[in-house]
Amino acid sequence: MRIGIIGAGNVGTTLGRGWLGRGHEVVFGLRDLGAERLAKLRAAAGEGARGADPAGAAAGAEVVVVATPWGAARAAIDGAGDLAGKVLLDCTNPLRGDLGGLELGLATSGGEQLAGWAPEARVVKIFNTTGVETMADPRYPDGAAAMFYCGDDADAKRTAASLAADLGFEPIDAGPLSRARLLEPLALLWIRLAIEGGSRGLAFRLMRR
Amino acid sequence: MRIGIIGAGNVGTTLGRGWLGRGHEVVFGLRDLGAERLAKLRAAAGEGARGADPAGAAAGAEVVVVATPWGAARAAIDGAGDLAGKVLLDCTNPLRGDLGGLELGLATSGGEQLAGWAPEARVVKIFNTTGVETMADPRYPDGAAAMFYCGDDADAKRTAASLAADLGFEPIDAGPLSRARLLEPLALLWIRLAIEGGSRGLAFRLMRR
Numbered sequence: 001m002r003i004g005i006i007g008a009g010n011v012g013t014t015l016g017r018g019w020l021g022r023g024h025e026v027v028f029g030l031r032d033l034g035a036e037r038l039a040k041l042r043a044a045a046g047e048g049a050r051g052a053d054p055a056g057a058a059a060g061a062e063v064v065v066v067a068t069p070w071g072a073a074r075a076a077i078d079g080a081g082d083l084a085g086k087v088l089l090d091c092t093n094p095l096r097g098d099l100g101g102l103e104l105g106l107a108t109s110g111g112e113q114l115a116g117w118a119p120e121a122r123v124v125k126i127f128n129t130t131g132v133e134t135m136a137d138p139r140y141p142d143g144a145a146a147m148f149y150c151g152d153d154a155d156a157k158r159t160a161a162s163l164a165a166d167l168g169f170e171p172i173d174a175g176p177l178s179r180a181r182l183l184e185p186l187a188l189l190w191i192r193l194a195i196e197g198g199s200r201g202l203a204f205r206l207m208r209r
Numbered sequence: 210m211r212i213g214i215i216g217a218g219n220v221g222t223t224l225g226r227g228w229l230g231r232g233h234e235v236v237f238g239l240r241d242l243g244a245e246r247l248a249k250l251r252a253a254a255g256e257g258a259r260g261a262d263p264a265g266a267a268a269g270a271e272v273v274v275v276a277t278p279w280g281a282a283r284a285a286i287d288g289a290g291d292l293a294g295k296v297l298l299d300c301t302n303p304l305r306g307d308l309g310g311l312e313l314g315l316a317t318s319g320g321e322q323l324a325g326w327a328p329e330a331r332v333v334k335i336f337n338t339t340g341v342e343t344m345a346d347p348r349y350p351d352g353a354a355a356m357f358y359c360g361d362d363a364d365a366k367r368t369a370a371s372l373a374a375d376l377g378f379e380p381i382d383a384g385p386l387s388r389a390r391l392l393e394p395l396a397l398l399w400i401r402l403a404i405e406g407g408s409r410g411l412a413f414r415l416m417r418r
Contacts, residue, residue, distance in 0.1 A: 014341040062368070077323065087365040088324075089334075090389070091336035092323065099397075113303070114297075115297075132219045142351045160272075179398070187304075189388070205413070207349040207350070207411070208349075208408070
């Protein structure tokens with residue numbers, strides 16, 4: 001397959017290297033293409049990497065990959081020429097510059113709203129990202145299911161984590177209560193995968209190496 | 210530990226049964242407590258389960274668990290009496306009744322915005338929920354990392370999934386492009402866990418049984 005990659009940062013070059021190793025043709029779209037830039041690109045992505053201007057990289061490609069920072073995504077699209085019918089892989093995230101949140105949506109969460117209703121309680125968001133079958137037994141062939149939790153009181157979080165561990169979960173500290181903005185979408189992802197995949201025997205695991 | 214559980218549905222009774230089995234004391238807060246209701250509760254959660262009115266269940270508990278539907282969460286808090294200093298575990302999700310979205314936030318995504326900029330391209334959101342180290346090699350001791358993707362064009366999604374599989378990922382179809390509203394928060398969760406845990410050797414796996 002011929003793949004055009006817009007964005008020659010870490011993500012673009014890593015994906016390009018992987019696909020080159022699997023026999024795909026990879027062309028990076030670069031606005032500042034010169035001998036030195038191309039040499040640098042090939043050092044990062046592999047000798048087989050080619051370079052072109054962004055529209056040229058997209059023109060002959062069956063798949064166009066947008067692997068830029070969010071702030072550069074609009075310019076990447078506008079500079080890529082005619083994209084009609086192209087398969088376009090969007091690897092971006094609309095992250096705030098401080099990596100503290102997303103630029104789109106996510107201004108509050110149920111967890112924070114609930115804490116507002118019980119302002120003197122020490123609220124921990126937990127047990128919202130999997131199904132009851134997994135709560136009854138979190139052991140999967142691959143290992144223990146993750147139980148993500150978040151809250152603003154360290155002692156309350158320790159208690160919550162120990163109650164998750166009692167059930168057999170691997171408790172994962174996801175930070176302050178505002179992270180419920182991330183754990184509630186994760187719950188909805190679980191729900192949609194269970195409904196659309198036709199099975200509730202699903203759980204997330206956080207793998208480490 | 211004494212645990213008060215508000216909400217005796219599937220989630221509340223499953224958690225209660227698990228904690229009773231680990232030697233915790235579990236009291237369910239029920240507004241309609243009678244002999245029949247209590248018998249039903251014990252059938253679901255275990256013979257050791259006790260019942261009280263919601264304020265009574267919370268009063269003596271070190272940990273109060275809110276395991277109601279989102280629409281009943283406010284009433285659960287208001288009926289639970291004095292929660293000052295209590296550890297409160299929030300297991301709710303502010304789901305829309307059709308399970309199609311969240312009642313709070315998440316009205317759009319970067320993926321949808323990007324597709325609006327390239328209206329004739331066939332956009333797939335993918336390669337946004339893990340780090341480049343995992344993109345270079347998605348094999349973990351527990352198995353292959355998941356690569357969630359979403360889009361509105363079935364053929365484009367097949368292409369995207371095959372390119373993820375080429376790298377060694379387990380591609381996971383997360384549905385239409387609007388699911389970027391869920392995959393972008395998942396990316397931010399990955400970022401926060403990597404930053405706060407001090408390691409980028411992290412990846413999500415979707416486990417099945």
